[in-house]
Amino acid sequence: MRKLPLAAMLAALLLSTAAVAADKKDDKASPDSKPDAMLVQPQTSSSEGSVSVEGHRIDYKAVAGTLVLHGSGDKENEPQVSMFYVAYFKKGAEATRRPVTFIYNGGPGSATVWLHMGAFGPRRVVTSDDSHTPAAPYGLVNNDYSLLDASDVVFIDAPGAGFSRLIADDADKGKRDEQMKDRKKAIYGVDGDGHAFAQFITQFLSRYGRWNSPKYLFGESYGTTRSAVLANILENENSVDLNGVILLSQILNFDTSIDGPEFNPGVDLPYELALPTFAATAFYHHKLPQQPAELEPFLKEVEQYATGDYTQALMAGSRLSDAQKQAVAEKLHQYTGLSVAYLLKANLRVSGGMFEHELQTSDDITTGRLDSRFAGPSIDPLSKGSDYDPQSSAISSAYIAAFNDYVRRDLKFGDGQQYREFADIDHWDFSHKAPGVQGEALQSSTNVMPDLATAMKTNPNLKVYLNGGYYDLATPFFAADYEMHHMPIPASLEGNISYSWYPSGHMVYAHEASLKQLHDNVARFIGQTDNVKH
Incomplete structure (x- = not known):
């Protein structure tokens, strides 16, 4: 395998x-x-x-x-x-x-x-x-x-x-x-x-x-x-x-996990599926450029974008034009609170650890992973990703x-x-033979x-x-x-x-x-x- x-x-x-x-x-x-x-x-x-x-x-x-x-x-x-x-x-x-x-x-x-x-x-x-x-x-x-x-x-x-x-x-x-x-x-x-x-x-x-x-x-x-x-x-x-x-x-x-998707290039699904949680977190911490009145209607809008225009943009890969990339980054800024410059530098792809570190980085604050309502002082403000989980420590x-x-x-x-x-x-063996599979399973992740x-x-x-x-x-x-x-x-x-x-x-x-x-x-x-x- x-x-x-x-x-x-x-x-x-x-x-x-x-x-x-x-x-x-x-x-x-x-x-x-x-x-x-x-x-x-x-x-x-x-x-x-x-x-x-x-x-x-x-x-x-x-x-x-x-x-x-x-x-x-x-x-x-x-x-x-x-x-x-x-x-x-x-x-x-x-x-x-x-x-x-x-x-x-x-x-x-x-x-x-x-x-x-x-x-x-x-x-x-x-x-x-x-x-x-x-x-x-x-x-x-x-x-x-x-x-x-x-x-x-x-x-x-x-x-x-x-x-x-x-x-x-x-x-x-x-x-x-x-x-x-x-x-x-x-x-x-x-x-x-x-x-x-x-x-x-x-x-x-x-x-x-x-x-x-x-x-x-x-x-x-x-x-x-x-x-x-x-x-x-x-x-x-x-x-x-x-x-x-x-x-x-x-x-x-596990191909849907937002933990470390950069190690699985070409599979953009985690970025798309995590976007509503990024949006919910930014909503909770009042980091959005325009704060919606209610969470759930806002999330429905983000879900639509995640499975529509955002998915199409990521599928285009290197064929995405600079103008299109700029437009997507500006939309993601509206939904996540992350800066347009950061989103462009990240190639529109932000992992969980990156988001946790970056959302409140201006205050040297790390956002929680298990529960993003939590936050705590950043271990290293210059890290690319979060160094710990404030919720777990809390x-x-x-x-x-x-x-x-x-x-x-x-x-x-x-x-x-x-x-x-x-x-x-x-070592945890993540290899798994699904029901009905004869011989070695062909899954690349569980x-x-x-x-x-x-x-x-x-x-x-x-x-x-x-x-x-x-x-x-x-x-x-x-x-x-x-x-x-x-x-x-x-x-x-x-x-x-x-x-x-x-x-x-x-x-x-x-x-x-x-x-x-x-x-x-x-x-x-x-x-x-x-x-x-x-």
Whole structure:
């Protein structure tokens, strides 16, 4: 398979560079690479609690624990991963009538602390809306928008992240090191990761007697990539029909990514699809030459231009005349706030990192990537692109601190263990064989649209619900919309897909008003698709 330089950049699509570097430093002295009998046996810690969701009390049982995944073929008796999860079960609910939703963040290789403590768990960490959250102590409050009113929820940490660990259990250090290399090669990739999550879910269904429950996947960011692969594996390898797949901040086709498109010349789609998010961001920060009265009508106008005149201009390439180029630059200035001179120098093509650095450069301010409502002092005002993400820096400490305290104090799990924000991944294998492909796949970058399409065609009752934020520069909302409207499915299945957009960023739930909307929308979606007579 031909690999572009872009693939290396995408391997860290949603990772915080500083956080990853810190994790790797900690891991040098980590005892996790040594044989550990605890890893090869499932662990559980049970507790009870209650949450008030929009005024209604729900009593629940919480289970924090691990399930052990094994290899396949001649390695089926070989433990390979100890996978950590926290499950919340509504007390008194009948299992066959009670939906269960499997929830995970992305990364790839991220722990699921974000969705757990920010969106749908029973406790929520309080962070500032669009600015840096002050240091500890952080507020942990009842989550009025926990999804427990609509479904039991299972938060899953990816292999190697959180309290999940790869298992190398040979007593000989040399053999153990080779085992760990084999584990990483088998699991740290699009397909290996998908099969690991599929094995976890089928084990969970057996362990907790949930085979006949309505079942949902909820993935964020790379978690949406995983959901497409996972849905196809569950449907067509494990005979597990899903009721619904819920996608938040979607990326299925990495050729649409605005992160590093300059390394993939000739593919101009990312610039076109990111333009509405650039416009939304400039609108939010009042950087437009003429400020529109309302956001959404303005975005419709920008979307039309992006898929019309702008697309035609970029398709012309070097054949575009100087006069045409000047006219396009002036129009882009009206939509993005970037100067005409800068746009001309950029050849009308501005990457996400360039925009984040340039929008507020006159004030030496860098704009957020995961949530462009955020901003912070530029590390290097002379850089071409952004050197960090102000949004990630603004809230990460609150999430990590709150969860580390909560999991040990309330869930009674994790004493003596390090909770890893991200797995220690040296290389993520982005190669992927789409369903039905014989021999080597010909994709130049990852595209899992065929996987989700196959799951929908083999289960024509499957419903898909796409959610995204207007201020998301990591996975722009218009790119996600584009992907969904180019799914290789028959017209009869297009009605199975629904959409919602929010005035927030990548982590839609970091904006409380959007979190309420997200909860209400997802709860309604589950209620309409769980096949239970209410």
